[in-house]
Amino acid sequence: MNFTILNRNDEILMALVHYFITEENYSPIMVRGTKDEIWLENVDGPYRIIRINSNYIHNKEQFNFDITKTKNVMNQIKKKTLSLNVNTLNILLNVGDNVEINDEPKNISSIKFKDIKEIIEDKNLLAIFPNIKNKLLNKEGLDLILNVTNDINAKAIENNREFTRVFEPKKTIITPILIGICIIVFILMYILGNGSEDINTLLMFGANYKPLILEGQIWRFATSIFLHIGILHLLVNMYALYIIGKQLEGFLGRTKYLLVFLGSGILGSLLSAVVHNSISAGASGAIFGLLGSLLYFGYHYRLYLGSVLKSQVIPIIIINLIIGFTLKGIDNFAHIGGLIGGYLITCALGIPGKSKKIERINGLVVLILLVAFLSYMLFRY
Numbered sequence: 001m002n003f004t005i006l007n008r009n010d011e012i013l014m015a016l017v018h019y020f021i022t023e024e025n026y027s028p029i030m031v032r033g034t035k036d037e038i039w040l041e042n043v044d045g046p047y048r049i050i051r052i053n054s055n056y057i058h059n060k061e062q063f064n065f066d067i068t069k070t071k072n073v074m075n076q077i078k079k080k081t082l083s084l085n086v087n088t089l090n091i092l093l094n095v096g097d098n099v100e101i102n103d104e105p106k107n108i109s110s111i112k113f114k115d116i117k118e119i120i121e122d123k124n125l126l127a128i129f130p131n132i133k134n135k136l137l138n139k140e141g142l143d144l145i146l147n148v149t150n151d152i153n154a155k156a157i158e159n160n161r162e163f164t165r166v167f168e169p170k171k172t173i174i175t176p177i178l179i180g181i182c183i184i185v186f187i188l189m190y191i192l193g194n195g196s197e198d199i200n201t202l203l204m205f206g207a208n209y210k211p212l213i214l215e216g217q218i219w220r221f222a223t224s225i226f227l228h229i230g231i232l233h234l235l236v237n238m239y240a241l242y243i244i245g246k247q248l249e250g251f252l253g254r255t256k257y258l259l260v261f262l263g264s265g266i267l268g269s270l271l272s273a274v275v276h277n278s279i280s281a282g283a284s285g286a287i288f289g290l291l292g293s294l295l296y297f298g299y300h301y302r303l304y305l306g307s308v309l310k311s312q313v314i315p316i317i318i319i320n321l322i323i324g325f326t327l328k329g330i331d332n333f334a335h336i337g338g339l340i341g342g343y344l345i346t347c348a349l350g351i352p353g354k355s356k357k358i359e360r361i362n363g364l365v366v367l368i369l370l371v372a373f374l375s376y377m378l379f380r381y
Contacts, residue, residue: 009054009093012116013038015137016052016091022154023135026050029077039073043302044354046128047109049077049088058096066092070108083302162353166251167304174254175245178261179238182283185226186234197230199279207281208334210273214379221273225265227281237283244290251297256349264289264341267371271337274378285334289342291317296346300354337374344370 017038020026026040037053051070057063067090074086090110095101101110113119120126120133185205186196193201203209206223213220228234249257268285294313298305317339324332347355347363 008115012093012113012119013052013054015116016119019129019132019136020050023131024129041077043300044356047089048083048086049074050091051088052091052093054093056094056096057092057099060099063095063099063101067105067108067110071105074107163304166301168250170250172246172249174258174261175242175249178245178283179241182226182228182234182238182241186228186231189227196228196234202227202229202279202281207279208269208272209279210277210378213273221266221269222262224269224281225262225283225286228283229281233282237287240287241283241290244287244294248290248294248297252293252346252349252351256346259349260289260293260342260345261286263345264292264338267341267374268334268336268338270371270374270378272331272334274374275333280331280334282331282334285331285338288317288320288335288338289345292339292342292344293346294342296343297351300351340370341367 017028017040020040020042021028024042024045026042026045029039029041036055037051040050040052041048042050051073053066055066057066070088070090074088077083077086085107087107088109090108092101092110092112093114095112099112101112111122111125113122116136116138120136126133189196189198189201189205193204195201203212205227206220207227208220208224228237245257245261248260252260265283265286268289269280272280272285291313295309295317298309298313302309321332321335324330324335344363344367348360348367349363350360
């Protein structure tokens with residue numbers, strides 16, 4: 001029978017890992033080329049990264065090399081998660097008494113400990129993690145191993161349950177209904193009018209047109225979302241709505257998804273009316289709103305969606321905006337208004353378990369101010 005004896009550093013490391021995972025919602029991240037150190041991440045934590053290192057650092061030169069290695073890993077995390085800054089708490093458990101911790105680079109805060117008592121009495125650490133004094137395990141040997149294993153496993157099950165709830169495939173209802181409404185309206189324009197490209201028919205069905213809006217027909221902001229000019233316009237928008245909508249409806253839920261679609265479409269129509277006097281119609285402003293919403297959602301889940309944002313969502317937005325400014329007949333201001341609206345509406349509605357109350361308040365305030373400004377520019381300026 002084999003027995004494993006934990007040394008002092010191992011026990012401290014396990015106790016810290018247990019605390020940060022179970023109490024502060026940090027998650028382990030895999031870092032290549034490291035030994036005897038643990039890397040934890042929480043995108044919403046007071047420190048984005050916590051590194052716990054039990055390697056022996058015996059002089060200043062070795063400490064400087066260790067900081068350089070830490071900076072390299074931080075740069076990898078920045079690229080992966082589209083982050084400008086990654087602040088890191090660098091906890092060192094095996095540092096020689098002659099090594100002074102100072103002159104640290106920006107965004108890295110290093111601190112050294114020799115035992116549990118030093119940790120729970122450190123004023124700087126307590127100011128950031130006040131619960132560590134009462135929640136940090138102070139056990140040894142087998143008791144420590146059992147507690148850490150059981151608690152971390154329970155936390156992992158909880159996190160997996162939350163991940164499954166958000167990302168598991170769900171039956172979409174709102175997206176097919178929206179597509180159906182657009183198709184029905186398109187057909188009715190030919191049955192009750194002179195077709196989707198006829199100006200009088202477009203106006204009769206509620207196209208966005210500044211002179212009529214100034215007369216009080218503000219409902220055109222909403223009705224214009226469901227009108228399309230020509231079959232190609234309809235097919236392109238419905239395909240985009242199907243691809244993007246079915247994903248985002250599953251992420252946000254039906255009610256929030258519908259609010260984002262309608263709200264961003266209306267905001268896109270509002271900005272379009274402010275900028276020009278021509279007739280406009282289409283769901284593309286609302287679809288750009290879905291992309292804006294996906295940006296906000298992806299930012300909060302960038303550990304899972306960071307590569308998707310970089311390789312798909314952001315390039316699609318940029319390419320379509322460039323096309324909109326290059327080709328005639330595309331209402332790019334509706335796209336821009338929808339994109340901004342989708343981001344702000346999602347911020348105001350919030351993402352369960354991710355968005356903080358202050359973020360939702362800020363999103364709502366900015367959204368209200370934006371609508372008020374555009375309304376003033378349209379009706380009063």
